[in-house]
Amino acid sequence: MMDRRTFLALLLFVGMLSLAALACNSDQEWIIPRTATPTPTPTPIPMDTEAEFAVGDTVEIVATGVFTIAQTNQPEPDQRNNRVIGGGCFPGQKAPVLDVAQGPDGRIYYKVSCILDGWVPADNVKAVE
Numbered sequence: 001m002m003d004r005r006t007f008l009a010l011l012l013f014v015g016m017l018s019l020a021a022l023a024c025n026s027d028q029e030w031i032i033p034r035t036a037t038p039t040p041t042p043t044p045i046p047m048d049t050e051a052e053f054a055v056g057d058t059v060e061i062v063a064t065g066v067f068t069i070a071q072t073n074q075p076e077p078d079q080r081n082n083r084v085i086g087g088g089c090f091p092g093q094k095a096p097v098l099d100v101a102q103g104p105d106g107r108i109y110y111k112v113s114c115i116l117d118g119w120v121p122a123d124n125v126k127a128v129e
Contacts, residue, residue, distance in 0.1 A: 047102040052122065053110060057097045059125040061089040061114065071118025075101035075109035089114035094128055 053059055063069050068088035070078045089095060089112065099111035101119070108122040 047100070047108070049102065049106075049108065051100045051108050051110075053097050053100065053125065053127075055097055055099060058094055058128050059097055059110065059112065060128050061091055061093045061095060061112075061120065061124055062126050063091045063124055066091070069120055069124050071112070071114065071116065071120055072109075073118065075103045075111070075119045077103065077105055077107075077121070084116050084118035087114065087116035087118045089120060089124075 061069055068090055070080075071084040071087040071089060072078055072082045073084055074082065076082060093114055095112035095114050097110050098113055098117060101109050101111070103109050103121075109119045110122065110125055111117060111119050112125070
């Protein structure tokens, strides 16, 4: 039979091993405190061309042959995977310009507030008549 001292050492070893396994696989904050993950923010591309509209202007959304114009999350071409979910602008809708930026393709984009806030290319906006 095992003596008491060996039994306690084995029990301590198994207990420590169990706590280490629990800590490695646990999502409880009292065991391993969480650290904040920084959200990446895109660096704006400096504009090397002049924009037709400025922040605070009101523009009219224009398009032919479509029901809505998709808005994107960043000032970039619409690729279906970068759209504002639930957003969009209707042709003829008037919207305020919230921001102006130049996309990686060199085109000017306007952040407008239609249903939600999002970016639309300069080709899809005109001055309010």
